[in-house]
Amino acid sequence: MNNELTLITPELIIASAICLLILVNSFLTTEKRYTGLIIGSITMATCALISLIFLIETTNSSIFNNHYKIDHFSTGLKFTTYLIALFIFIGTKTNKENTKSELVLLEIFAILGVSILASSNNLLTLYLGLETLTLSMYGLVASKRSSEIATESAMKFFILGAIASAIFLYGVSFVYGLHGTLFFEELNNATINNTIEMQLALAFIICGIAFKLGAVPFHSWVPDTYQGASTSSALFISTIPKLGAFALIYRLLYEAFIANAEFWSLLILLLGLLSLILGNVIAIAQDNLRRILGYSAVGHIGFILIGLSIGSIDGAIAALAYLVIYILMTAAAFMSIEVISTEKRAVVTLADIKDLNSTHPWISLIMLFSMFSMVGIPPFIGFYAKWIILSELINSDMLSIALIGIIVSVIAAFYYLRIVWYMYFEKNELPIMKGSPNIFQKTSISLVGLSILLLGIYPSPIINFCRSIFSPFLLID
């Protein structure tokens, strides 16, 4: 028993941090606005360190009657989550909305959800993690209480999310009816898995997954929440939950239902293509910077799904690499938006970043890194993300899909270039007052921004890390 608790140390630390934050919140005065972020950062740093130790020791174990699994995948994913969350906390600005540390509280709750998702070995545990994550996300979107758009988008998000969860649960109930078990290992049964009922169940489950990822046609909440939520919440929503959704897909499709790969890979491919094309094409027509990033997220998810649809471990490795890289780029973009927003005036539209190069050359350079990286131009890290997926596609004889992917990437280049041209080419007659970052935010945003460039120049660490997550043996060679 003692051993089992040791294995979930990161989760326990996060849970304690949640209790501490609730307690602290009741006594917090407005002057101590950094308290929440400091607690959050320390928690994340500790958890990241512990997961790293687990990762090096290649701890492997199933606990709580096989409901909860500590393996290489879960530890690696948790480590990534905590590390990115650490940067996000350091880069978050404190202002009126998050003085009371509610924001950090909700975010840490969501991170707990991601941890549970990553470790789940049973559909119930999985659902527990999923709902912990999504419920905190609803709260995060709604946390900007004074704003009508935020409330509206939170409401939409909540209703759609509840429906998606219900559909997901409906599928799970099918699975239980057919298999009589919810444990992943026992679900992997080829005879049952190829029945039409099972395929129906899988289709329901995939609908739920697609919603959580924000894939077309379940994407409408993504641009809405990116636009409506406060910048700090948007920064979080656009990054960490995607890792949770990836865990969800991997655990379900690659572990529980791998016997059914032929069926689900087709569905995933279809969702991927739709997201890729629609997300990127719709983004062209947007003038709102955050909506652009929202639709771009849909497009990137399309690429990730296409990688997953290959159905091999190499495909999953490529998809995870793409996801981690995408999160780095988005974090850089939203952090830039976050630090140049002021309490009075949030950066929302393209016009708000006009001529940013003259007032904030460093921030706009990082934004430029992020944008060209999203286009997929080397030497930025985003290029390797696209290249790995393309390589795996060509390797699996899916040349036509690869061609669609690259043509859409070129179409998508237009709206990323548009962001760059507003920052660099447009002249601004009336300079708008923009915020200036403090030393911590500067450090955090610089680290994330430079990692886009430096990992691009030497990408081996990130490629090897993603490979090692799927199989510890690979770490050696």
Added chain:
Amino acid sequence: MIIDQLIWIPILTGLVVLILGEKRTNLSYLLSLLISSAIFFLSVYMYLLFDNTLASYQFELKVPWIDRFNINYHLGIDGISLPLIMLTTFLSPIVIYTAKTSLKNKMHQYIASFLILEGMMIGVFSSLDAFLFYVFWEAMLIPMFLIIGIWGGKNRIYATVKFFLYTFLGSVFMLVAIIYLYMKTGSYMISDFYEVSLSLNQQILIFLGFLFAFAVKIPMWPVHTWLPDAHVEAPTGGSVILAAILLKMGGYGFLRFSLPITPDASLFMAPIMITLSLIAIIYIGLVALAQTDMKKLIAYSSISHMGFVTLGSFVFFIQSGSMDLNTINLAISGAMIQMISHGLISAALFLSIGVMYDRLHTRNIEEYGGIVTKMPKFSVLMVFFALSNAALPGTSGFVGELTVILATFKVNIYIALLSALTLIIGAAYTLWMIKRVIFGAVTNEKINSQPDMKLIEAIPLSLIAFLILLIGVWPKPLTDTMNETILSLSYLVGG
């Protein structure tokens, strides 16, 4: 090692200039001028160390980069890349030098962009690993996009986005071809690609993948339309680098990738390539005749001249009977000389237009006339460059075009006659422009008050003029460098 320094010293200097910021522009200016000149002398030193008698890669450097996919940081030069690298290192300090006279705002970012671009261009010409090549090839788009977009003319945003999307669309197909070749060979090394055996269909697909990238870059008709826009809107330095070096990358790509990797497909596609080259030479030449904007005229003239590069790279494929190695050798040498020569001449012409533009702020031919009465020294140089653009014997333009036409004569007399039309058309559009701009009566009041060219403006132009003349009368140093490499390339293609 020396190539490594040629690539990274300019890029690091560029970063230093960015860090120094706008307040220390003068310091950055001097620093970058010093460093880029030093880089030029370093490349001269490399030229002196270069062994002309070897066809293999020299100064090779190979370090594992991405182990998982067998990608190496692999650099090296041969007779094809060395002249192009020299051209790059020669023109970069000149472009940085002229920044001072033609630029007002954010000069440190301008200089930094060019320094970073210089490193990347040298990287393109010296990469022996296809992946590394692609990284440099694409990365180059970013500084160029910013140069046209920030410091360009009125319609700059349209021009630069068009430039970016066109070239990006072209290159992604090349990426697919490269990945496909990697799947076949298990390596990204270019020389490994030469040895892979492919069926004709596979070859044609790979050829097309590369063709998209190189045809847009060079540019060939009908994917040339980004070039006039980009040239007109770009600042002087941007036009110089664009015409002198970026376009050459397409020609370099044909020689480095298309011909040796897919010789059968090249043979199969040669009639189409030759037709497109002739269209570029003749039709685009006629289009140039109709231009009213000087930069646009030179842009179209560039497309027309680059037609000779593609002609030289493909014309020997349609020889009747077995392929004659001498003809291949001659044609490819012609294409190479034409690239170097056009690099110098177009750079000089764009710089000259820059000199006039700084005074009168117009590029419209109609608003000029009688420049020679007020700026005689400048007119001497300008007329000289125009004559070399029209391939006057004794200038480098003549050597390049004549060599290609000679090789074409050996292959097919009709194609040769058609391509030789350029001697008439080229002379027509260039000299007619000169007549209207330099000679005639002064029609624009402003011209009367203009001073003649200052010494600082004369230095870069005279340097280029000297080189054009040198290659024109004594091309041996250039051809000697390339000979062995082109000979081994001929064997790969024809043997």
